[in-house]
Amino acid sequence: MNIIFYIASLVALVATVMVVTRKNAIHALLYLVVSLLAVSVIFFISGAPFVAALEVIVYAGAIMVLFVFAIMMLNLGKDSTQKESRLMNFGAWIIPALLCLILLCELIYVFFSYDAGYRNVRVIEAAEVSDSLFGGYVLAVELTGMLLMAGIVGAYHIGKEKKREYHRYLQLNEEEHE
Amino acid sequence: MVTLNDLSIILPEIILACGAVVVMLLIALYRNHFISNLLTLITFAVAMAVLVGQSNSQQEVTALFMVDPLGIFLTGLILCAAFIITLMSFPYFHIQKEVKEEYYILLILATLGAVCMSISNHFISFVLSLELLSVSLFALIGYLKKENISVEAAVKYLIMAAVATSFILFGFALIYTSTGRMDLQGLGENLKGGDPDILVLAGLALAIVGFGFKMALVPFHLWTPDIYSAAPAPVAAFVATISKGAAFVFLLRFFYSIGGLEHESIWIAFAVIATASMFIGNWLGLRQQNIKRLIAYSSISHLGYLMVGFLAFSEAGIRASAFYLVIYFAGILAAFGMIAYLSGRKGEPVMIEDYRGLFWSKPWLAAFFTLVMLSLAGIPFTAGFMGKFYVLTSGMGAGKIFLLIVLVLSSTIGLFYYLRVVATMLSRADTATTIEDYIGKQSFALKIIVAALFILLLWLGVYPNTFFAMMGM
Numbered sequence: 001m002n003i004i005f006y007i008a009s010l011v012a013l014v015a016t017v018m019v020v021t022r023k024n025a026i027h028a029l030l031y032l033v034v035s036l037l038a039v040s041v042i043f044f045i046s047g048a049p050f051v052a053a054l055e056v057i058v059y060a061g062a063i064m065v066l067f068v069f070a071i072m073m074l075n076l077g078k079d080s081t082q083k084e085s086r087l088m089n090f091g092a093w094i095i096p097a098l099l100c101l102i103l104l105c106e107l108i109y110v111f112f113s114y115d116a117g118y119r120n121v122r123v124i125e126a127a128e129v130s131d132s133l134f135g136g137y138v139l140a141v142e143l144t145g146m147l148l149m150a151g152i153v154g155a156y157h158i159g160k161e162k163k164r165e166y167h168r169y170l171q172l173n174e175e176e177h178e
Numbered sequence: 179m180v181t182l183n184d185l186s187i188i189l190p191e192i193i194l195a196c197g198a199v200v201v202m203l204l205i206a207l208y209r210n211h212f213i214s215n216l217l218t219l220i221t222f223a224v225a226m227a228v229l230v231g232q233s234n235s236q237q238e239v240t241a242l243f244m245v246d247p248l249g250i251f252l253t254g255l256i257l258c259a260a261f262i263i264t265l266m267s268f269p270y271f272h273i274q275k276e277v278k279e280e281y282y283i284l285l286i287l288a289t290l291g292a293v294c295m296s297i298s299n300h301f302i303s304f305v306l307s308l309e310l311l312s313v314s315l316f317a318l319i320g321y322l323k324k325e326n327i328s329v330e331a332a333v334k335y336l337i338m339a340a341v342a343t344s345f346i347l348f349g350f351a352l353i354y355t356s357t358g359r360m361d362l363q364g365l366g367e368n369l370k371g372g373d374p375d376i377l378v379l380a381g382l383a384l385a386i387v388g389f390g391f392k393m394a395l396v397p398f399h400l401w402t403p404d405i406y407s408a409a410p411a412p413v414a415a416f417v418a419t420i421s422k423g424a425a426f427v428f429l430l431r432f433f434y435s436i437g438g439l440e441h442e443s444i445w446i447a448f449a450v451i452a453t454a455s456m457f458i459g460n461w462l463g464l465r466q467q468n469i470k471r472l473i474a475y476s477s478i479s480h481l482g483y484l485m486v487g488f489l490a491f492s493e494a495g496i497r498a499s500a501f502y503l504v505i506y507f508a509g510i511l512a513a514f515g516m517i518a519y520l521s522g523r524k525g526e527p528v529m530i531e532d533y534r535g536l537f538w539s540k541p542w543l544a545a546f547f548t549l550v551m552l553s554l555a556g557i558p559f560t561a562g563f564m565g566k567f568y569v570l571t572s573g574m575g576a577g578k579i580f581l582l583i584v585l586v587l588s589s590t591i592g593l594f595y596y597l598r599v600v601a602t603m604l605s606r607a608d609t610a611t612t613i614e615d616y617i618g619k620q621s622f623a624l625k626i627i628v629a630a631l632f633i634l635l636l637w638l639g640v641y642p643n644t645f646f647a648m649m650g651m
Contacts, residue, residue, distance in 0.1 A: 135179055136179070136240050136241055136242075137240070137241075137302070138180055139180065139240055139242050139243065139303070140302050140303060140306055142195070143294060143306045143307060143310065144306060146195055146198070146287055146290060146310055147306060147309055147310045147313060149198065149199075149202070149283075150283075150284060150287040150288070150291075150313045150314040150317070151313050153283050153284055153287075153317070154284060154313060154314065154316060155317075156280070157277070157284075157321070158317060158320060158332075160277070
């Protein structure tokens with residue numbers, strides 16, 4: 001099983017490096033999805049199928065939504081259709097697709113080589129997870145809520161553009177003062 | 179499960195969380211700087227009042243939190259410091275063009291993170307509160323986003339904090355792999371006595387790196403001067419006091435409960451870090467011309483002194499560290515309060531030269547600033563001396579003579595740059611700069627803070643016994 005782990009982590013590393021180095025936000029997101037899928041494969045082969053599923057649903061799913069939003073919000077111009085068709089040319093999607101293919105092959109291999117040694121993995125049900133989340137760890141969940149609030153308020157403040165409603169002449173003056 | 183009794187124990191934290199939500203909702207209804215500030219002050223005051231009314235015993239709240247005397251003490255200290263910083267923030271931000279109200283949400287949330295960290299008893303609660311603290315601080319440091327230098331500092335802090343957190347997380351993961359426990363009690367049972375295996379040692383080493391970043395100990399201190407000099411003065415005070423204090427308390431609780439300091443190699447690692455912090459902090463301060471950078475190096479060396487109390491590894495060590503934290507908080511808050519006091523529309527007086535001849539134009543302020551500098555240097559009859567005295571006593575009790583010699587030697591080096599600031603204020607040169615348009619002039623709150631800290635620094639230095647009695651030490 002070790003070789004599977006190493007291949008999956010290599011895929012994750014390559015994809016993550018590509019995320020950081022891409023200039024196009026959409027292409028970077030594409031690689032981010034691959035990276036998250038690779039991490040989910042790692043979770044799966046280390047005996048945590050529930051976390052693997054969550055990783056795909058929450059992270060990759062949420063990132064896909066972000067992806068759609070990015071396309072919707074960034075390309076509002078008239079030539080957005082044209083831009084979109086250029087966005088997904090062959091060079092952009094072939095490498096992520098190949099990386100995903102590697103992960104898929106790994107999964108198929110894991111399913112077929114499923115031997116008795118791994119049968120003692122305890123499958124954790126969703127109910128069990130929510131039991132501990134809203135039982136013993138409920139304060140951690142609350143704290144996470146506060147963390148998200150801090151993130152949102154901070155991002156809102158940093159990202160906010162000041163509305164300029166001055167007359168052109170006054171605006172020039174304002175800029176000189178600053 | 180969480181019971182009603184559990185909730186009553188962590189009521190101060192709940193009040194802080196509610197306060198943040200209330201301030202946020204108020205902004206949606208009506209934007210007003212004064213009301214947001216007032217609500218924040220009320221939040222801290224109510225949380226403090228509830229805390230004072232609580233019993234001073236050790237109580238566990240689920241597996242995540244442990245409210246014990248040290249935690250309660252630190253919570254109180256953090257709340258007081260946050261209260262002072264909020265008071266300081268009002269005049270400071272009132273003259274800024276930036277939108278002000280969101281600042282207070284972030285301030286409360288950062289305080290909540292620090293308070294939760296100081297009562298954390300579990301890796302999960304620690305990491306979450308660490309993140310809450312850091313995420314709020316990114317935005318706070320870059321709050322005046324018109325200033326490029328602030329935004330740069332925010333990005334710097336973001337990267338540094340992310341690196342530190344990943345070190346801590348990886349370290350915790352290794353410890354968890356080896357022991358299967360994440361709560362400090364369980365870890366203590368697992369690790370006490372026997373020699374920890376290589377995974378635990380590696381995990382602890384990584385965690386120490388992370389803590390070093392958070393507390394700005396040498397050699398993980400490089401971010402400190404940049405952040406302090408670029409952040410708004412109240413935020414810099416927050417980073418220097420509350421965030422470091424909270425991290426220190428968890429470090430103390432963590433290593434005391436797993437008995438980590440009994441292990442020779444871990445003790446030596448900490449001793450090297452403490453020695454380096456004391457020497458290099460004071461050394462690099464020597465040639466600083468920028469007062470905020472000077473305070474940054476001063477805080478590095480102070481954390482080094484604090485580590486001596488930590489390394490004493492005894493009850494007396496904990497008590498000395500707690501007392502030292504109070505004095506460190508007071509000194510740093512006073513120093514940044516002074517900078518905020520003298521700042522105006524043109525910005526903050528950050529260079530030492532800006533204070534030239536201050537004694538002749540504003541004798542009272544200069545006297546106060548002199549006291550702050552002397553206290554940070556640890557001159558007798560100021561609070562700083564008493565703090566060092568107790569840390570030295572605890573170190574002496576534990577027989578750590580080498581560290582004590584380092585402490586004394588490096589304080590002597592440090593004395594030089596503190597006195598240089600005093601000398602600059604005293605010198606009567608023709609080039610004396612007069613700061614005329616400063617916010618302390620109109621602000622009653624700032625005057626109160628300055629007066630209160632002045633009394634505190636003197637009182638703790640001359641007669642700390644009543645303070646000890648109040649704290650039940």
